[in-house]
Structures are given as structure tokens and as C-alpha cells.
Amino acid sequence: MQYEPVIGLEIHAQLKTNTKIFCNCSTSFDQQPNLSTCPVCLGLPGALPVLNKKVIEYGIKTALCLNCKIADKNIFARKNYFYPDLPKGYQISQFELPLGLGGFINIGEKDNQKRIGITRLHLEEDAGKLLHRADGSLVDFNRTGIPLMEIVSEPDLRTAKDAKEFVVKLRDILLYNGVCDCNMEQGSLRCDANISVRKAGAKEFGVKTEVKNMNSFRFMQKALEYEIERQIDELESGGRIIQETRLWDEAKGVTVSMRSKEEAHDYRYFPEPDLVPVMVSVQWVEDIRKTIPELPDEKKERFVSQYNIPEYDAKVLTTSRDLADYFEDCAKLYSDAKIVSNWIMGELLREIKNDNTDIKDCSITPKMLTDMLGLIKKGVISGKIAKQVFEDMYKTGDAPQDIIEKKGLKQIMDPNAIRSIIKEIMAGNPKQVRLYRQGKTKIIGYLVGQVMKHTKGKANPQLVNKLLAEELKRD
Amino acid sequence: MSKFYEYSICELNSLLLKKEIKAVEITESYLKRIEKLDGKIGSYLTITAEEALKQAAIVDKKIVNGEKISVLAGIPLAIKDNMCIKGIKTTCASKILHNFIPPYDATVVKKLDNEDYVLLGKTNLDEFAMGASTENSGFKITHNPWDLSCVPGGSSGGSAAVVAAREAVAALGSDTGGSIRQPAACCGVVGLKPTYGLVSRFGLVAFASSLDQIGPITRDVRDAAVLLNIISGHDECDSTSINKELPDYTAGLGDGVKGLKIGLPKEYFSDWVDAEVAVCMDSARKILENLGAEFIDISLPHTEYGVATYYIIATAEASANLARYDGVKYGYRSPDYNNFLQMQKNTREEGFGAEVKRRIMLGTYVLSSGYYDAYYLKAQKVRSLIKNDFDQAFSDCDLIMTPTIAEPAFKLGEKTSDPLKMYLSDIFTISANLAGIPAISIPAGFAKEGLPIGLQFLGGAFSEDMILKAAYAFEQATDYHLKWPK
Ligand SMILES: [Zn+2]
Numbered sequence: 001m002q003y004e005p006v007i008g009l010e011i012h013a014q015l016k017t018n019t020k021i022f023c024n025c026s027t028s029f030d031q032q033p034n035l036s037t038c039p040v041c042l043g044l045p046g047a048l049p050v051l052n053k054k055v056i057e058y059g060i061k062t063a064l065c066l067n068c069k070i071a072d073k074n075i076f077a078r079k080n081y082f083y084p085d086l087p088k089g090y091q092i093s094q095f096e097l098p099l100g101l102g103g104f105i106n107i108g109e110k111d112n113q114k115r116i117g118i119t120r121l122h123l124e125e126d127a128g129k130l131l132h133r134a135d136g137s138l139v140d141f142n143r144t145g146i147p148l149m150e151i152v153s154e155p156d157l158r159t160a161k162d163a164k165e166f167v168v169k170l171r172d173i174l175l176y177n178g179v180c181d182c183n184m185e186q187g188s189l190r191c192d193a194n195i196s197v198r199k200a201g202a203k204e205f206g207v208k209t210e211v212k213n214m215n216s217f218r219f220m221q222k223a224l225e226y227e228i229e230r231q232i233d234e235l236e237s238g239g240r241i242i243q244e245t246r247l248w249d250e251a252k253g254v255t256v257s258m259r260s261k262e263e264a265h266d267y268r269y270f271p272e273p274d275l276v277p278v279m280v281s282v283q284w285v286e287d288i289r290k291t292i293p294e295l296p297d298e299k300k301e302r303f304v305s306q307y308n309i310p311e312y313d314a315k316v317l318t319t320s321r322d323l324a325d326y327f328e329d330c331a332k333l334y335s336d337a338k339i340v341s342n343w344i345m346g347e348l349l350r351e352i353k354n355d356n357t358d359i360k361d362c363s364i365t366p367k368m369l370t371d372m373l374g375l376i377k378k379g380v381i382s383g384k385i386a387k388q389v390f391e392d393m394y395k396t397g398d399a400p401q402d403i404i405e406k407k408g409l410k411q412i413m414d415p416n417a418i419r420s421i422i423k424e425i426m427a428g429n430p431k432q433v434r435l436y437r438q439g440k441t442k443i444i445g446y447l448v449g450q451v452m453k454h455t456k457g458k459a460n461p462q463l464v465n466k467l468l469a470e471e472l473k474r475d
Numbered sequence: 476m477s478k479f480y481e482y483s484i485c486e487l488n489s490l491l492l493k494k495e496i497k498a499v500e501i502t503e504s505y506l507k508r509i510e511k512l513d514g515k516i517g518s519y520l521t522i523t524a525e526e527a528l529k530q531a532a533i534v535d536k537k538i539v540n541g542e543k544i545s546v547l548a549g550i551p552l553a554i555k556d557n558m559c560i561k562g563i564k565t566t567c568a569s570k571i572l573h574n575f576i577p578p579y580d581a582t583v584v585k586k587l588d589n590e591d592y593v594l595l596g597k598t599n600l601d602e603f604a605m606g607a608s609t610e611n612s613g614f615k616i617t618h619n620p621w622d623l624s625c626v627p628g629g630s631s632g633g634s635a636a637v638v639a640a641r642e643a644v645a646a647l648g649s650d651t652g653g654s655i656r657q658p659a660a661c662c663g664v665v666g667l668k669p670t671y672g673l674v675s676r677f678g679l680v681a682f683a684s685s686l687d688q689i690g691p692i693t694r695d696v697r698d699a700a701v702l703l704n705i706i707s708g709h710d711e712c713d714s715t716s717i718n719k720e721l722p723d724y725t726a727g728l729g730d731g732v733k734g735l736k737i738g739l740p741k742e743y744f745s746d747w748v749d750a751e752v753a754v755c756m757d758s759a760r761k762i763l764e765n766l767g768a769e770f771i772d773i774s775l776p777h778t779e780y781g782v783a784t785y786y787i788i789a790t791a792e793a794s795a796n797l798a799r800y801d802g803v804k805y806g807y808r809s810p811d812y813n814n815f816l817q818m819q820k821n822t823r824e825e826g827f828g829a830e831v832k833r834r835i836m837l838g839t840y841v842l843s844s845g846y847y848d849a850y851y852l853k854a855q856k857v858r859s860l861i862k863n864d865f866d867q868a869f870s871d872c873d874l875i876m877t878p879t880i881a882e883p884a885f886k887l888g889e890k891t892s893d894p895l896k897m898y899l900s901d902i903f904t905i906s907a908n909l910a911g912i913p914a915i916s917i918p919a920g921f922a923k924e925g926l927p928i929g930l931q932f933l934g935g936a937f938s939e940d941m942i943l944k945a946a947y948a949f950e951q952a953t954d955y956h957l958k959w960p961k
Pocket of ligand 1: 020023024025036037038039040041042145
């Protein structure tokens with residue numbers, strides 16, 4: 001029997017505002033627990049929430065990128081439930097009137113695109129964090145009141161791979177807009193999935209499960225693949241799927257039942273009386289629209305046409321806005337964009353990946369990189385030496401000119417100097433010289449190598465080739 | 476000269492300015508009076524004698540130094556114990572907050588502080604302001620200073636009682652369905668509930684967020700206007716507070732009622748209004764007519780749904796507002812638990828009183844899935860109808876006059892076993908909260924047993940200046956406000 005998986009996603013993104021959603025507490029807190037708190041986010045008696053407008057702005061920005069309709073009237077509601085990390089006993093969230101409705105994201109390659117619907121985008125506050133210890137549980141309220149954006153997709157996804165691509169696309173949009181860090185490991189981007197399977201061709205959905213606790217893109221795909229398999233196996237062996245929440249167990253590579261939906265909460269939503277409705281004017285939306293940067297897909301296409309680089313290069317270079325900006329800065333300083341792309345995709349990204357750092361923290365500026373490319377072009381250094389210079393630049397942050405100067409890496413261009421080295425090498429390798437003259441001309445490679453070795457790679461290779469051929473033919 | 480407790484805010488201020496008395500002497504005289512009387516009346520939950528004397532001394536120093544002082548400088552006030560004051564216990568008369576010391580000041584408290592007021596203490600209330608007799612306090616009973624066997628009204632019973640008994644010059648109360656006006660009427664003092672949004676709620680421990688409003692309880696109308704001048708105004712910390720140019724509420728007090736059109740809603744003058752209350756209302760009408768006011772009959776047709784609507788909306792909001800008391804962060808925590816669920820259950824079971832539990836259950840029920848539309852949503856619709864009633868009425872008249880309470884203060888224990896009867900105590904005051912409009916209760920006479928009777932003026936949103944003006948005119952023509960329990 002053939003089965004078709006049906007997947008819908010619920011994504012929670014922490015917004016990167018400076019202050020929390022309803023108070024002035026800072027959202028950055030590497031400090032100790034409960035330091036970034038105040039009467040409002042601690043839910044002390046009498047404290048009242050005041051909405052941070054920036055949160056709405058970030059929400060609108062994202063909703064526009066997801067092609068959503070923006071609600072002109074936004075109402076917050078209280079979602080009531082008891083949990084020790086929820087200081088007010090309710091979460092302020094959007095319920096009936098979310099900020100964004102009915103959008104979509106396209107996934108897949110250009111000629112084979114799939115449109116994945118976005119049901120809604122709404123704003124809410126994050127809860128605190130529990131720390132369980134042998135002697136009891138502790139609560140850290142630093143995270144309480146961090147603005148969250150919840151994005152819910154339609155059940156339009158059909159494979160785990162598509163689901164991953166959807167989240168990657170969404171992440172790129174969030175990152176490009178600078179509204180979220182999108183760190184799944186640290187929880188600034190959290191993804192839950194609703195999964196069901198149905199017989200191929202069936203119209204109705206099967207019973208779904210909700211999978212939580214997928215803490216990275218890699219695990220997400222694995223967890224979804226596992227859950228799809230599990231459901232198919234269950235049905236094939238005559239069982240039935242129970243509507244429930246399942247947790248992904250990373251260590252064991254399985255999903256485990258957490259609680260069944262029968263015990264689900266009645267959240268008793270009602271409009272939050274402490275906040276007034278937020279009206280979103282057309283003008284406000286248009287002002288925000290102007291601040292939306294070029295998104296990855298558009299940028300990729302532009303790179304291909306403007307810089308004449310292959311589509312693959314463009315895709316790699318646009319994976320982050322910082323990387324794309326880096327490339328463009330370089331391309332402005334050095335006209336051969338393909339060479340720039342080669343160096344960034346090869347040497348630069350390798351170093352960055354090895355060090356597990358970010359292009360933003362890279363010690364090689366676009367100016368340094370393109371200066372070095374210029375020096376290669378002018379013949380001051382060879383491409384091979386350049387790799388040495390590059391590594392040095394990366395480690396020290398020194399300018400390429402300085403490195404070449406200090407280490408004496410300048411290419412030897414003087415024909416007389418090269419000629420005298422050639423003579424020395426020829427004298428030391430009479431056998432090879434003889435073989436060349438007997439017609440085994442391929443042996444010239446060996447002799448070139450010896451000259452280069454003698455000069456520690458600094459001799460200009462073209463010049464060495466030319467002069468060596470002349471010298472060998474001379475006698 | 477030691478009976479400083481006989482003077483109003485404005486009188487004390489002029490005595491201070493003339494250097495005829497010292498702020499410390501005023502405070503001392505009040506502290507002595509509290510010591511003498513409060514054992515019988517029971518209106519204070521916390522008395523801040525030391526801080527009060529310190530604050531009064533600061534004011535005296537300012538006067539000696541020739542610094543300019545505010546009208547409120549050195550004036551001893553009491554504050555209902557549901558408003559946060561930094562470093563001073565704020566209990567809401569609930570065991571669940573028996574040890575809660577806020578780390579911050581309510582906005583109204585900050586405003587009073589800026590004027591150098593003197594805090595005498597925090598007053599008793601029905602637990603979390605839920606009640607009409609102050610009998611629901613988790614700590615003690617407050618007695619009506621006019622008759623110790625009667626209730627002072629509620630929920631701001633402590634604040635009304637201290638003003639009536641001259642245990643404070645004036646006090647702040649909070650009004651969700653009548654909790655300032657009803658006790659003011661029961662205790663024969665002035666109580667003003669401002670327009671929703673005129674006074675910041677920041678730091679007022681929430682009962683029903685869309686209805687709660689802080690206001691003054693004073694011995695005369697001028698003092699109410701003086702306090703309103705100070706506590707009103709926009710607050711960035713309260714999203715529902717209104718940003719609006721406000722008048723000086725004392726400026727137009729003496730303008731009189733000549734030409735003012737006063738509506739008498741027929742729904743408020745039904746048979747079951749106590750005969751003595753009806754007599755007072757009649758005489759009030761005559762007095763105001765003599766002053767040049769004109770009376771017309773009006774109708775507020777949805778009045779009868781007020782109480783039901785109120786008890787759905789208020790309890791729904793309360794059920795969420797009181798969810799935070801779980802024993803995790805502050806206040807009472809049951810010693811008896813093995814896990815969070817038990818801790819929270821036992822804490823709430825042991826910490827809340829019966830009436831609070833009743834309202835939490837009611838509110839939880841009306842918000843439950845399947846009942847939300849039938850109760851909460853319908854109540855919101857009726858609330859709009861009640862609001863429309865008033866909009867309609869105020870197109871025909873300038874303000875509305877009604878009794879504040881249908882009968883004088885009842886006996887302690889009389890209604891504690893019948894919550895529905897208790898709920899009806901607020902029948903004339905609830906609509907103003909639902910409509911968000913201002914209303915004032917002022918003394919309007921006495922029943923045969925000597926218990927005070929109150930009348931209420933209601934006005935359109937932000938018409939505080941008008942209802943104060945009418946109240947002042949009535950007050951000047953009568954002497955009810957000059958009487959006080961001996
Ligand atoms: Zn905070």
C-alpha cells in the first residue's frame with residue numbers, strides 16, 4: 001500500500017527586539033537567572049502590560065514577506081493555563097484576530113515550485129524556564145515576556161524534506177529581516193509538526209500526531225521521517241493512530257508519546273482588558289514594506305544576472321544576508337565576480353566553517369581579499385602563494401601587502417635572476433636535461449618543479465616555463 | 476486646638492501655610508485618634524505611624540525653610556490595601572497575600588508622594604475588593620462608625636470608615652461595581668468613581684480590569700476635587716489610561732446648577748427603594764430645583780440586566796487576574812505539597828476566602844468552551860446596550876441623579892449567607908462601571924436610626940467637573956456633610 005504523509009508546521013520565533021513585549025526589560029540576558037525581570041514580566045499584583053510597538057512592526061514585516069493579509073485591528077487575548085513558568089497564570093497572545101492571515105511560501109526549484117500556505121501569523125509572549133534539580137524545581141523568568149511570533153502553515157507539506165526546506169526558507173526570511181536569530185539549538189526558533197498519513201489518493205486526512213522537541217534542522221527531518229514511518233507501520237500492522245503529542249528523543253532517534261489530546265486544555269481565551277486594540281494603518285504597513293530587504297530568492301536571481309555567476313554559486317552566496325553583502329562588497333572592488341565567488345566559497349567558507357564562526361567576525365575584509373586578488377592579477381604573487389597569504393590574513397588580520405613584504409613572498413619576475421637559478425638546476429640535473437634533449441620533452445615539468453622549489457614557489461611560473469624551454473633548446 | 480481631625484484637606488492646608496499648626500501635630504493627632512478608635516471600628520490593616528511622622532517632619536522642615544508646598548503636603552491619608560506601596564505590605568485583605576511587600580509604587584501613590592502626603596496606613600476591604608460589606612476581609616471585620624452593629628459597606632469599607640470616623644483626612648478607594656460609592660453612602664462621606672481611564676490603574680491589584688477605577692473618598696466635595704486633580708492623568712504604564720487635557724477640578728466648583736438638566740431614571744425609583752431613601756431623594760430634588768436645576772424623567776431600559784452582566788464580566792476577568800496566586804513567586808504557599816499541582820491547589824484552597832473562590836469558579840465557568848458565547852459574549856453585548864442607554868440619556872440631560880443605595884447600611888452578618896442579596900447592594904452603582912462613566916456619591920440625609928443616606932450623580936465620560944459642580948452646589952445648600960459620628 002502506498003501512503004502519503006500530510007505535514008503542517010507550527011513555528012515559534014523569538015523576536016530580536018531590544019526590550020520585551022510588554023515591559024522595558026532587556027531581551028539579552030547572559031546574566032544570572034531572574035535579573036532581566038520587573039513587576040510587569042514577573043506578573044506582580046497590580047502590574048500592567050504596555051505593548052512594545054517594535055513587536056508589531058517585526059510581525060508586519062514578516063507577515064508581508066510571507067504574503068499574508070495584515071489585520072488592521074489587532075486584539076490580544078488571555079490564554080489561561082496554570083504552569084509554574086507562567087507568572088500571570090495566563091499568556092497574552094493573539095487569538096481571534098491574528099496579525100497575519102492567509103499567506104504562502106514557495107519551495108522547490110524554479111521550474112518545480114510548490115506553494116505552501118500560511119494559515120496565520122500571530123504575536124505572543126514567551127514563558128519562563130524551569131530548572132529541575134534533585135532538591136526541587138527552580139524558575140528563571142528572564143525569558144518571560146520575550147516577544148514570540150507564531151507562524152502556522154497549512155497541511156500542505158508532503159515529505160520531511162519539503163518540511164525542512166520550508167523551515168529553512170522561513171529561517172532565511174527571518175534572518176534577512178533581522179527579526180530573529182533563528183537558533184534552533186538555543187530555542188530562538190522552535191518548530192512543532194502535525195503529521196498524519198493517508199492512503200495515496202485519499203481525500204480525507206488521517207489522524208494526526210503532534211511532534212515536538214525537534215532542536216535542529218537535521219533532527220527535524222529525521223524526526224519527521226521517523227514519525228511518518230511509525231504511522232505507516234502502525235497502520236500496516238492493523239493498528240490505529242492515536243491523536244497525541246509526541247516528543248522527539250534525540251538520543252534514541254524515536255518519537256515518544258507525551259500526553260494524549262483527550263486531556264487537552266480549555267484555554268478560556270478572552271480579550272485582554274489591560275491592552276487596547278492596536279490599529280494598523282495602511283500607511284504604517286507601507287512604511288514597513290519599504291524597510292524589507294531584498295529576500296534570498298530575488299537576490300539569488302539578481303546575482304546570476306548581474307554578476308554572471310552560476311546559479312549554484314548564487315545560492316550559496318545568498319544563504320545569509322551577511323555573506324551576500326560580503327560578496328557584493330568584494331564584487332564592487334574586483335571586477336571578476338566568478339573569481340571572487342571561488343575564493344569566498346572555497347577558502348573563506350572553509351575557514352569559517354572550521355572555526356565555527358560567522359562571516360561578520362571574519363578578520364579578512366572585502367578590501368583585503370580583493371587587494372590580494374589584484375596582486376595575483378598583477379603577478380606580484382602567484383595563485384599558490386596567494387593561498388599562503390590568505391591563511392596568514394585570516395589568522396592575523398594583516399593586509400596582504402604587509403604579509404607579502406614581511407615574509408618576502410613577492411614573485412620573482414626578474415628574468416636574469418630566474419635564468420641563473422635555471423642554470424643552477426640544469427647543472428644539478430644533467431640526466432633530465434639529457435632526456436629532454438633526446439625528445440622526452442615532458443620532463444620539463446620536473447625541472448620547473450625544481451626551480452619553483454628552489455625559489456619556495458616565488459618564481460613566476462610562466463616566466464620559468466618560458467626561460468627553461470629557451471635554455472634547454474640552447475645547447 | 477488639638478482636634479486637627481476636624482478639618483478638611485483645604486482647611487488644614489491653609490492652617491499649615493499660616494504656620495498655625497505643624498504637620499507633625501496633625502499626624503500625631505490622627506495617630507492618637509486611630510489608637511483610640513480603631514480597636515472598635517477596625518478599619519486599618521496596617522498603620523504606618525513611624526513613616527507618617529517622618530514624612531510630616533519633612534513637610535514641617537520645608538515650611539520652615541520657606542519652600543513652596545503642595546495642597547496635600549503634610550495631609551494624613553489612608554489608602555485601600557489593594558494599591559501597591561513600595562516596602563509596605565499590600566494584602567488585598569487576603570491570606571494569600573498576607574506577607575506580600577511590593578517592590579514598587581502604584582502610580583497614584585507616586586503622585587501622592589510627589590505632593591508630600593502623609594500615609595497613615597492601609598485600610599481594610601472585602602478580599603480582593605469582592606464584596607459590598609467588607610465582611611469578606613480575610614483578616615477582620617470593619618464596623619460602621621455611625622452604628623458599630625452595621626457594615627460600613629464595601630469593598631472600600633475601611634477607607635470610607637476612616638474618613639467618617641475622622642481616622643484620616645481622606646482616603647483612596649477603588650470602585651469596580653460601586654466599591655467607592657456604596658461604602659461612602661453607608662458611611663455618610665463623599666466617594667467619587669472617575670471615568671474609566673482617567674486615573675491610572677498601575678499598581679492597583681486587579682479585580683476586574685475593564686471595570687476597576689481608583690478614586691477619592693473624602694469628607695466634602697472640594698477635597699474630592701483636590702485629590703482628583705492629583706491622581707488623574709495619563710500614565711505610560713497603563714495602556715487604558717487616557718491621554719487628554721484635563722481641567723482643574725476645583726476651578727468650577729462654585730458655578731452652581733442653574734440651568735442644569737438632571738435626569739431621573741425611572742428604573743432607579745422603583746418600589747423597593749427604602750421609603751426613607753425615597754424621602755431624601757425627593758428633598759434633594761427640591762433643593763436642587765430651588766438652586767435652578769431642571770429635572771426630567773428619563774429611562775435607562777437595560778438597567779435590570781446590569782447586575783447579571785456585571786457578575787459575568789467581572790468574574791471572568793477576575794478568574795484570570797487571580798490565577799497568578801499560585802504560591803510560586805510571592806505571598807502564601809501551602810506547606811503541604813509534593814509537586815506543583817498540589818502546591819498550587821492547596822495554596823489557593825487555603826489562601827482564598829469563600830467569596831473569592833465563588834467568583835473564580837463563576838468566571839472560569841462563563842469563559843469555558845461551549846459557554847463563552849452564551850455568557851461572556853452576551854454579557855459584552857448587553858454592556859454595549861447599557862452604554863448606549865447612557866449615551867441616549869445624556870443627549871437629553873446633563874447628568875443623572877439616583878440613590879446610591881436602596882437602603883441604609885445593613886446589619887453585620889445580615890447578608891453573608893445570601894450572596895445574591897449581597898450582590899444586589901450594588902444595583903444602583905454597577906451601571907456606571909459597565910458604561911465607564913463617572914459617578915459621585917454624596918451625603919443626602921439620614922434615616923431615623925441615624926444612618927446616612929447617599930445620592931449619586933452620574934455624568935457622561937470625562938464630565939467629572941460637572942458632577943463635582945452639582946455635588947458641591949448640593950453640599951453647600953445642606954449640612955449633611957458636616958455631621959459625623961460621635
Ligand atoms: Zn520586565
